[in-house]
Amino acid sequence: MPSSNNKHHLEDYAPIVTSGVIREIEELARLLGPVRIVHVNSTKEGGGVAEILGWFIPIIEELGMKVDWEVITGEKDFFTITKKFHNALHGQPEEFTEEMFAAYLDNVGKNAPKIPEDADFVVIHDPQPAAMIGEYPDRKNRWAWRCHIDLSEADLRVWGFLRPFVERYDGAVFHLPQYTKNLMAPQFIVPPAIDPLAPKNEKLSEEEVSSTLHKLGVANDKRIILQVARFDRLKGPFGAIEAFRLVRRWYDCCLILAGGSATDDPESQAVLAEVQDMAGDDPDIHILNLPPDSHREINALQRAATVVVQNSRREGFGLTVTEAMWKAKPVVGTDIGGIRHQIIHGVSGFLTHSVEGLAYRIRQLFGNPGMAKRFGQQAREYVRNNLLVPHHIRRWLLVFHSLRQSGNGDLITLPPHEITE
Numbered sequence: 001m002p003s004s005n006n007k008h009h010l011e012d013y014a015p016i017v018t019s020g021v022i023r024e025i026e027e028l029a030r031l032l033g034p035v036r037i038v039h040v041n042s043t044k045e046g047g048g049v050a051e052i053l054g055w056f057i058p059i060i061e062e063l064g065m066k067v068d069w070e071v072i073t074g075e076k077d078f079f080t081i082t083k084k085f086h087n088a089l090h091g092q093p094e095e096f097t098e099e100m101f102a103a104y105l106d107n108v109g110k111n112a113p114k115i116p117e118d119a120d121f122v123v124i125h126d127p128q129p130a131a132m133i134g135e136y137p138d139r140k141n142r143w144a145w146r147c148h149i150d151l152s153e154a155d156l157r158v159w160g161f162l163r164p165f166v167e168r169y170d171g172a173v174f175h176l177p178q179y180t181k182n183l184m185a186p187q188f189i190v191p192p193a194i195d196p197l198a199p200k201n202e203k204l205s206e207e208e209v210s211s212t213l214h215k216l217g218v219a220n221d222k223r224i225i226l227q228v229a230r231f232d233r234l235k236g237p238f239g240a241i242e243a244f245r246l247v248r249r250w251y252d253c254c255l256i257l258a259g260g261s262a263t264d265d266p267e268s269q270a271v272l273a274e275v276q277d278m279a280g281d282d283p284d285i286h287i288l289n290l291p292p293d294s295h296r297e298i299n300a301l302q303r304a305a306t307v308v309v310q311n312s313r314r315e316g317f318g319l320t321v322t323e324a325m326w327k328a329k330p331v332v333g334t335d336i337g338g339i340r341h342q343i344i345h346g347v348s349g350f351l352t353h354s355v356e357g358l359a360y361r362i363r364q365l366f367g368n369p370g371m372a373k374r375f376g377q378q379a380r381e382y383v384r385n386n387l388l389v390p391h392h393i394r395r396w397l398l399v400f401h402s403l404r405q406s407g408n409g410d411l412i413t414l415p416p417h418e419i420t421e
Contacts, residue, residue, distance in 0.1 A: 008197045010059055013390050016196055021390045028397040029063035035120040035400070036066040040113055042082070042128035044071050045292040047230070048192060048319045049125050049148055052392070055195040059393060070113035072129040078107040080266050085127045085162075090234060090314035091153030101161055108132055115141070121400055124169075131165045142403040145169045148192070149316040150337045151179050170403050175317045175338055188399050191338070193392035194322050194383070200295035201326055204303055212300035218286050223253035223366055226305035228298055228320040229312070230259045231272040231289070236311035236334065239355045241278055241285065243311070246359035251366050254284040258301055260292055302327050307365050307372070311358060315339050322387050325349070325379035330372045332361045342387070348379035 014022045037060065041049050057067045074082075081100050088094040112132045115122055122143045124132055133143055145166050151159065151174075159181070166172055171186045180187045194201055213220045225244055229235035237257050244255035257275060260268075272289055279285040290297060302308060308324035310333040317338030324331050325342065333339040335351035343349035350361040365372045 008055070008059070008195070009062060010390070010393075012197060013388065016384065017388055017390045018385060021394060025390060025394050025397065026063070028394065028401065029065070032065070032397060032400055032404075034064050034066070036068070036116065036118055037121045037123065037400075038068045038070060038113075038115055038119045039123045039125065040070045040072060040129045040132065041125035042072050042074075042079070044069075048317075051319070052192055055198060055389060056392065056396075059389065060396075063393075068116070068119070072108070072113065072132070073111045074107045074128075076266055077103065079128075082128045083267055085158055086149065087234070088155035088158040089127065089149055089151055091155065092234070092314070094155065094158075096157060105131055105134075109135060115139075117141075121403060123173075127162060130162055133165055133168045142170045142400075143168075144171045144173055144188075144399065144403060146173045147179065148175065149179075150175075150314055151181055154181075171399065173399060176341055179316075186402070188395075188402070190392070190395045190399060191341070191387065192317050192319055192322075193387045193389055194319055194326060195389050196326060197389075198295065200299050201323060202299070204296070204299055208296075209300045209303050212297055213304055216286070216288060216297065216301075218254070218256060218301075218304075220304060222284075223251055223306040224256060224304055225253055225307055225309060225362060226256045226258065226301055226324075227309050227311060228258045228302065228323075229310070231268045231275060233267075233271055234312060234314045235259075236313050237271070237275045238278055239358065240309055240311045241275070242355045243309070243358040243362065244285065246356065247362045247366070248284065250363055253306070253366070254286065256286045256288060256301060256305075258286075258288040258290060258298060260290045260294070298323075299327075302329060305329055307332060307362050309358060309362065310334065310339055311355075312336065312339065318342065322383055325376075326383045328373075328376035328380040330365050330375040331379065332358055332365070334358075342382070343379075344382070348375050348382055 010022060039053055043050055053069055057069055060067050081104050084094045108131045112135050119141045122141055123146050125146045126148050167184045169185055171188055172183055173188045173190050174180050175191050177189055210220055227240045247253060276287050279287055302324050308329045308331045310318055310321050312334050315337035321331050321333055321339055321342050331343055331349040333343050335353055340351055343351055345351045352358045352361055
């Protein structure tokens with residue numbers, strides 16, 4: 001079981017979230033009892049899923065439940081296929097053969113972790129281990145498929161392949177209503193969340209921010225445009241560079257593209273090389289390929305930024321947007337997926353549809369520091385009320401209660417404290 005460095009307790013969040021949330025979580029946990037939960041995903045480090053599980057599991061255990069975290073394994077060919085699944089489910093054209101589907105099933109069958117018979121709930125994350133449920137035809141526990149990506153424009157062939165497996169689950173959990181599908185299983189809406197007390201989000205001194213930038217080779221003497229994302233074409237790093245070059249015609253600024261890779265993403269190194277080639281030897285473009293544990297570095301970069309951008313072409317939710325909003329930064333993001341459900345256009349940031357639009361909104365914020373500050377304050381308050389650890393835990397406890405009851409229904413939203421716009 002991958003370990004977590006989370007040392008925080010549920011009560012530590014009481015001064016941050018709205019009153020009553022902590023007490024409600026404790027009562028839901030008491031009613032649920034000392035159940036055993038198994039989570040299965042495809043990597044123990046890198047990416048939002050591993051990060052969420054890192055803080056989620058210790059607090060669930062503190063509430064009296066037993067939690068196992070298993071990781072499905074595979075050779076590079078397996079993760080190449082599942083990366084193509086990922087892209088296709090986001091709507092990107094990909095070529096598939098019957099041999100690829102067969103290889104996927106063969107690997108899942110050989111490498112599926114052993115699920116304890118006494119587990120009450122099993123949560124399978126994303127496409128990589130989705131077919132694992134086929135290995136347990138006589139299961140007595142409740143299974144949920146947790147989808148962290150946007151399926152609204154999913155490739156019909158890939159979704160048609162995965163759907164029969166998903167419909168065997170007792171429930172499917174999505175970030176947003178727009179991502180749900182017409183399934184013969186209950187569907188739950190549970191947006192992700194960030195940990196405000198984690199090294200990536202806790203308060204930092206100005207001295208630490210400055211020293212971190214110096215260590216990373218970034219001069220803190222001009223306006224900073226920042227995008228934090230793994231090196232993936234769907235994250236739009238090339239468009240971010242184009243927008244920066246348009247903005248620089250009016251303002252002295254620099255661009256930081258800070259990212260890394262996950263062990264289940266074999267394309268990241270090739271994309272990184274293309275990004276570095278496009279940046280060339282421009283001294284105002286900083287390409288930072290950071291290791292997965294660079295949490296304080298990311299924190300410092302976000303706090304140093306003048307404007308944070310998220311130029312994704314597809315985005316399941318976009319926790320880097322959430323992180324920047326929590327740090328009271330104005331964010332300019334693409335009007336897609338989970339980004340549009342975080343940024344309230346013209347209130348806590350801007351939504352855009354093109355490189356030119358991205359550049360225009362960055363210029364607008366550079367030229368109006370009062371607006372930028374107001375947007376940042378309103379963004380932080382939105383996250384405080386909707387997208388922190390306690391909100392996420394509360395929603396999952398409600399999912400477990402519903403799965404235990406085996407209720408039927410098409411779509412289950414979990415009010416109160418749900419996302420509001």
